[in-house]
Each structure stands twice: as structure tokens, then as C-alpha cells.
Amino acid sequence: MDSIRRRVLQLLGLSALGLTSKPIRDAFAQEEEQVKYQTKKGENALTAQQWAMVIDTRAFESEGDLEPLIEACHKIHNVPQLRNKNHEIKWIWPEHYHNAFPLKAGRFLSEEVEHRPFLVLCNHCENPSCVRACPTKATFKRESDGIVLMDFHRCIGCRFCMAACPFGARSFNFRDPRPFIRETNKQFPTRMKGVVEKCNFCAERLAVGQMPACVEASEGKLTFGDLYDPESEVRELIRTNYTIRRKQALGTDPCVYYIV
Amino acid sequence: MSDKKLIIIGLVIFFIIVAFPLWYHFLFHGGKAAPAPELELTDKAKAAKVCVRSTQYMTAEHMQLLDVWRESVVRQAERIYVSPDGKGYNMSLSNTCLDCHSNKAEFCDRCHNYASVRPYCWDCHIDNPKEKS
Numbered sequence: 001m002d003s004i005r006r007r008v009l010q011l012l013g014l015s016a017l018g019l020t021s022k023p024i025r026d027a028f029a030q031e032e033e034q035v036k037y038q039t040k041k042g043e044n045a046l047t048a049q050q051w052a053m054v055i056d057t058r059a060f061e062s063e064g065d066l067e068p069l070i071e072a073c074h075k076i077h078n079v080p081q082l083r084n085k086n087h088e089i090k091w092i093w094p095e096h097y098h099n100a101f102p103l104k105a106g107r108f109l110s111e112e113v114e115h116r117p118f119l120v121l122c123n124h125c126e127n128p129s130c131v132r133a134c135p136t137k138a139t140f141k142r143e144s145d146g147i148v149l150m151d152f153h154r155c156i157g158c159r160f161c162m163a164a165c166p167f168g169a170r171s172f173n174f175r176d177p178r179p180f181i182r183e184t185n186k187q188f189p190t191r192m193k194g195v196v197e198k199c200n201f202c203a204e205r206l207a208v209g210q211m212p213a214c215v216e217a218s219e220g221k222l223t224f225g226d227l228y229d230p231e232s233e234v235r236e237l238i239r240t241n242y243t244i245r246r247k248q249a250l251g252t253d254p255c256v257y258y259i260v
Numbered sequence: 261m262s263d264k265k266l267i268i269i270g271l272v273i274f275f276i277i278v279a280f281p282l283w284y285h286f287l288f289h290g291g292k293a294a295p296a297p298e299l300e301l302t303d304k305a306k307a308a309k310v311c312v313r314s315t316q317y318m319t320a321e322h323m324q325l326l327d328v329w330r331e332s333v334v335r336q337a338e339r340i341y342v343s344p345d346g347k348g349y350n351m352s353l354s355n356t357c358l359d360c361h362s363n364k365a366e367f368c369d370r371c372h373n374y375a376s377v378r379p380y381c382w383d384c385h386i387d388n389p390k391e392k393s
Contacts, residue, residue, distance in 0.1 A: 036344035037313075037328075037341060037342060037343055037344055038341075038342040039328075039332040039336065039338040039340065039341055039342070039351070040338050040340045040342060040348075041337065041338050041339065041340065042339055042340055042350075045337070045339075140335070142335065142337060144336065144337045145337060149334065149335075151330075151334045151335065152384060153330060153334075184386065186354065186386050187354070187355060189354065189384040189385045189386060190384050190386065191384055192380075192383040192384050203337065207337065207339050
């Protein structure tokens with residue numbers, strides 16, 4: 001008698017288990033269904049091992065010559081125009097020789113070179129100090145093309161990267177930038193209060209086969225290409241001209257070269 | 261056991277407070293749930309019939325999908341999403357999602373408000389690319 005009762009109870013228990021496990025099995029079935037998508041690059045996307053830029057400073061005489069390049073960049077990336085110097089946001093801007101190349105400033109320089117405007121931007125270093133400083137990996141060096149990029153979703157606004165960057169290439173949004181954007185480019189997001197931002201080497205344009213906005217606006221004075229392709233235009237320019245880089249002695253290996 | 265009365269009164273008050281959401285709901289809202297919001301589709305969305313994934317998947321998992329998108333676009337430099345049925349989409353909240361669902365107030369906000377979720381997408385991503393500024 002007892003053994004039969006036990007058997008019945010066992011069966012009941014087992015069937016209860018079978019019934020209650022249905023939602024779990026369903027959940028797993030759904031998981032499997034989710035894996036079927038793919039992601040890929042666009043057909044026209046430009047690729048490189050390490051993007052680099054060569055700026056021919058001989059072609060720029062005054063800051064006015066740099067204006068259209070800066071304007072092109074700041075317009076498409078929704079960079080706000082803040083008058084207060086402490087709140088200023090800049091991706092690309094003109095700098096005096098002594099500030100751009102403080103370790104190289106010799107005495108009795110050619111006045112023409114000394115007074116040339118130098119266009120400075122994020123150097124997309126090969127050994128970026130900002131990436132090491134970031135505690136959330138919001139800033140990272142992209143494996144696929146060497147761009148030092150920011151994931152604004154992840155930035156907590158600690159500004160370690162700004163302290164780490166020897167080039168002052170990063171700006172912090174002390175205020176909500178939206179009211180200060182003159183003309184919003186609706187294709188590109190803005191930023192919010194409390195995140196750091198900087199030049200992204202126009203990653204969104206490279207993805208659709210376009211050159212960076214400043215390069216396009218420079219009409220040949222700026223050259224952009226793959227640093228590790230010996231046949232590339234940038235390599236040709238670096239080979240045939242004397243070029244300098246900003247604060248090279250610090251070992252971050254900047255990827256923006258200046259022909260002087 | 262002389263505190264029996266006090267203990268019972270205390271317990272009654274305790275249960276009344278604990279059950280506040282229940283009796284408040286029955287007394288003042290008639291015990292009925294707030295009506296679920298209705299999704300409004302734009303003409304363009306209606307004409308397209310299918311979204312990036314099935315409607316059921318999109319309703320339940322659109323946040324996971326967007327998470328995959330942002331990871332892929334920013335970190336892997338891959339901007340095309342090929343859905344299981346083989347169709348490719350540009351992964352962009354403002355330029356792809358809101359291209360069809362250009363009625364953010366009726367399509368996104370209504371449901372988010374109902375569920376009391378406050379996504380901060382729109383702090384940076386622009387509401388509606390087609391809307392005139």
C-alpha cells in the first residue's frame with residue numbers, strides 16, 4: 001500500500017515540475033531566436049589600420065583661413081558656441097605656435113612660421129593617455145581603425161581624460177549645450193550636460209565613405225589617410241616633407257602631422 | 261498578557277498601513293487598472309507594415325535592440341543591422357527609428373509615461389529629424 005502511495009506522489013511531483021518548467025523553456029527558446037541578426041559595415045565605409053592627418057601649415061596665412069574648416073566641423077557635430085571661456089567647447093581650433101609646440105619653440109625663429117596659425121585637434125594618439133585614465137572605458141581606442149572615440153552614453157563626467165590629455169583636446173559640458181547650438185544638424189546627436197566631448201575624426205562620415213568635414217573644407221590643405229599603408233597619400237607627404245608632431249617627446253604618438 | 265489589547269490595536273493599524281495601496285485603489289479608483297495607452301502609428305509606419313523585427317519583439321525588447329545598436333555603431337564601427345529576414349537597416353535612433361515613428365509624443369512618450377520609465381535618449385539624440393526647428 002505504502003509503496004503505491006509513494007509512487008503516486010512521485011509522479012505528481014514530476015508532472016508539477018514538468019508544468020512549471022514551461023516558462024523557463026520558452027524563455028530559452030526566445031533567447032535562441034534573438035541570435036539570428038547580424039551587424040556589418042556599410043558598403044561605402046572607408047577603412048584603415050590607423051587613420052592619420054597631415055596638415056600643410058604653409059598653406060594657411062591667417063586665422064581667417066582656418067575659419068571655414070572649424071565652422072564645417074562645429075556645424076555638423078552640433079558643437080555649441082559658448083562665449084564664456086571657462087565653458088567653451090571646441091573640437092578643432094587655431095593655436096599659436098608657442099602653445100601648439102611648447103617643447104619645440106626655439107629662439108630667433110622665422111617670423112613667418114612663428115606667426116602662422118596652427119590648426120589643432122584631437123591627435124588620435126597611438127598610445128592615448130586619455131584612454132588609460134578613463135575609469136568607465138567611455139573613451140577607447142577603436143581596434144578597427146585606431147580612432148580614439150567616445151561613447152557618450154558611458155561618460156560619467158569625471159574629467160580624468162581632460163587632465164590626462166596633454167593637448168587640451170577635450171572639453172567638458174558644464175552647461176546644457178542645446179540652447180547654444182546655432183544651427184542643429186538633425187542627423188547628428190548633441191551632447192548633454194556633464195559629459196566630455198572631443199573630435200571624433202568624423203567616424204560617422206568615414207562610415208558612409210566621406211572624408212572628415214575639415215579635410216573636405218580645406219580644399220587639399222589637409223590630407224587624411226591610413227598611416228600604415230605605405231602607398232597612402234599621408235605616408236607620401238610624411239616621406240617627402242619635413243613634418244612635426246605635437247609634444248612627441250611625451251610618447252603618446254600623435255597621428256596628426258604638421259608640415260612646417 | 262495585560263498588553264493584549266494594545267498589541268491587537270497596533271497590529272490592526274500596521275495592517276491598514278501595509279494594505280494602503282490595495283484599499284486606496286479599491287476605494288478611489290474602483291479597483292480597475294488604468295487603461296493601457298494606445299499606440300499610434302504614422303502613415304509611413306503603417307505603410308511599411310514591418311519594423312526592424314517582429315512587432316512582438318519590438319514591443320518587448322526594443323531597449324535590448326537599441327543597446328546592441330549603440331554597441332555596434334560606436335565600438336565596432338558597424339552601422340548596418342541585418343535582421344533575421346535578411347533586410348539591412350542603418351542603425352540610428354534619430355534617423356531610422358524616428359524616420360517612420362516621427363510621432364514621438366504619441367508613439368514613445370505615451371507608453372513610457374504609462375510604464376513610468378524615463379529613458380534619457382532625448383537628452384542627446386534629436387527628437388525628430390524632420391520637425392522644423
